[in-house]
Amino acid sequence: MIFSTLEIKGDSPIYEQIEKHIEKAIQTGALIKDSKLPSTRETSSVLKVSRNTVMTAYENLESRGIIYSVKGKGSFVKIANQSSDQGIQIDWSKKLSHYGTTCENMDIIKTEYRYEKGMISFKSIAPEGNLFDTEEFKRAFLDVISMEGEKLLNYGYAQGYRRLIDYLMEYMQGKGVELKDKDILVTNGFTEGLDILLSAYTVPGDKVICEMPTHHTTIKMMKAYGLEIIGVSMDEQGVRVDELAEKIIEHQPKWIYLTPSYQNPTGIVMSPERRREVYKVLIQYKMTCIEDGFNEELLYSGSHVMPLIALSGSSNNIIYLGSLSKILFPGLRLGWIMADKNCISILESVKRAKNIHTSFLDQAIFVQYMSSGAFERYVKKVRKYYRDRYLFMIEEIKKYIPYKKIYGEGGLHVYITLNDNIDTRELLEQCYARGVLFMPGDIFMANQSRTSSLRLGFGKLEHHEIVSGLKIISEEIQRFTNDK
Numbered sequence: 001m002i003f004s005t006l007e008i009k010g011d012s013p014i015y016e017q018i019e020k021h022i023e024k025a026i027q028t029g030a031l032i033k034d035s036k037l038p039s040t041r042e043t044s045s046v047l048k049v050s051r052n053t054v055m056t057a058y059e060n061l062e063s064r065g066i067i068y069s070v071k072g073k074g075s076f077v078k079i080a081n082q083s084s085d086q087g088i089q090i091d092w093s094k095k096l097s098h099y100g101t102t103c104e105n106m107d108i109i110k111t112e113y114r115y116e117k118g119m120i121s122f123k124s125i126a127p128e129g130n131l132f133d134t135e136e137f138k139r140a141f142l143d144v145i146s147m148e149g150e151k152l153l154n155y156g157y158a159q160g161y162r163r164l165i166d167y168l169m170e171y172m173q174g175k176g177v178e179l180k181d182k183d184i185l186v187t188n189g190f191t192e193g194l195d196i197l198l199s200a201y202t203v204p205g206d207k208v209i210c211e212m213p214t215h216h217t218t219i220k221m222m223k224a225y226g227l228e229i230i231g232v233s234m235d236e237q238g239v240r241v242d243e244l245a246e247k248i249i250e251h252q253p254k255w256i257y258l259t260p261s262y263q264n265p266t267g268i269v270m271s272p273e274r275r276r277e278v279y280k281v282l283i284q285y286k287m288t289c290i291e292d293g294f295n296e297e298l299l300y301s302g303s304h305v306m307p308l309i310a311l312s313g314s315s316n317n318i319i320y321l322g323s324l325s326k327i328l329f330p331g332l333r334l335g336w337i338m339a340d341k342n343c344i345s346i347l348e349s350v351k352r353a354k355n356i357h358t359s360f361l362d363q364a365i366f367v368q369y370m371s372s373g374a375f376e377r378y379v380k381k382v383r384k385y386y387r388d389r390y391l392f393m394i395e396e397i398k399k400y401i402p403y404k405k406i407y408g409e410g411g412l413h414v415y416i417t418l419n420d421n422i423d424t425r426e427l428l429e430q431c432y433a434r435g436v437l438f439m440p441g442d443i444f445m446a447n448q449s450r451t452s453s454l455r456l457g458f459g460k461l462e463h464h465e466i467v468s469g470l471k472i473i474s475e476e477i478q479r480f481t482n483d484k
């Protein structure tokens with residue numbers, strides 16, 4: 001009986017104590033909707049209070065819409081328990097926006113084969129963690145935290161940490177960039193830089209020209225923003241200029257997105273002549289261009305190739321997105337946008353709206369590390385390491401893989417087109433069954449069309465793993481060709 005736990009006490013009116021007791025019983029689920037309350041007679045007898053008191057309590061509850069009465073039958077609970085688990089289930093996938101659906105559907109971490117312990121994975125193009133300069137970095141951390149810890153742990157500025165901005169301005173000047181009327185916004189890596197740019201300057205339906213194949217994340221983000229991607233093919237020198245001009249005329253795109261150095265996935269480094277030709281086309285058609293400089297620091301040959309933004313002199317049509325994710329530490333998520341001052345001022349507001357600013361502590365450690373001279377020493381070391389690895393990869397690919405073409409000049413990956421129109425998506429299925437993973441070419445196509453190309457990342461693999469992995473891929477190619 002619901003009232004067996006009610007103990008009448010204190011100065012508050014008894015009818016109020018009865019009301020509260022019933023409300024609590026509804027809240028805790030002891031009384032559910034439409035359940036019958038004990039009659040006023042029964043309750044008065046259990047509680048040893050007058051029947052009128054109980055009737056007052058019931059009348060008050062009824063006037064507040066908590067219970068209802070049915071003539072000749074008694075009183076019933078009118079409301080449902082608000083807090084108990086009534087078991088409603090939202091189908092979150094049905095509530096998704098276009099943005100969310102695209103990010104979910106194109107999330108290759110979830111949709112592609114997963115690495116399992118013991119496999120040989122050519123999937124990643126992340127740098128080798130064992131090369132990281134953790135001791136120097138630790139020193140930089142201790143220095144900045146003792147010098148300006150209180151400042152760094154407080155709110156900072158959306159544009160970035162001043163010392164880092166100044167450092168990066170000078171750094172870009174070293175690449176030949178004319179600094180007049182340019183500025184920098186610090187971002188959480190290239191990826192956030194592109195996100196800020198796309199959200200500030202595009203609307204669904206806008207067209208963007210990209211090298212094809214291109215970076216999967218870029219394709220995903222552009223599609224999430226509802227942009228139409230127009231692909232332009234590449235040759236050994238970089239994006240094809242004739243096709244670029246044709247597609248500009250045909251599609252009137254809002255942006256051109258290019259990765260001139262160690263393009264992902266091809267590894268192609270656009271030649272200096274091609275850069276000049278591309279720039280001429282951009283000027284001729286007054287095009288705005290997003291230059292992805294993510295891999296520029298890896299230059300194996302050591303000879304400096306000017307970024308497009310350096311060719312642009314005092315023009316303001318190139319927006320350069322920098323990242324040190326490949327040459328340094330991707331986990332820090334630091335990158336920058338260099339562009340026209342007015343453009344940076346707008347992007348700064350977008351950045352502030354998105355996430356206030358990039359971690360000041362991280363920026364300060366980073367610039368301290370960079371200014372110590374450790375960076376130059378580190379770059380020398382990793383360039384040599386990756387160049388040796390790359391040359392080893394090429395040698396072994398030539399030994400084992402029946403390729404039509406090996407692209408590019410380096411980076412942390414090699415892109416190959418196979419003989420015999422082998423569908424690398426199907427090949428991957430076979431290789432995965434034997435513990436080898438790679439990136440099939442369709443991932444880098446805007447329309448996800450099947451290709452006979454594949455990307456092999458090697459930054460984190462030992463020589464013996466490279467050899468064993470390539471042998472398995474080679475055997476599966478053989479099987480594939482025999483089965484045809």
Ligand SMILES: Cc1ncc(COP(=O)(O)O)c(C=O)c1O
Pocket residue numbers: 125188189190191192215259263264292294322323324325330334335
């Ligand atoms: C083409 C391209 N741009 C940029 C990046 C780096 O992105 P983030 O700086 O966000 O790590 C990558 C990483 O793989 C890439 O492939």
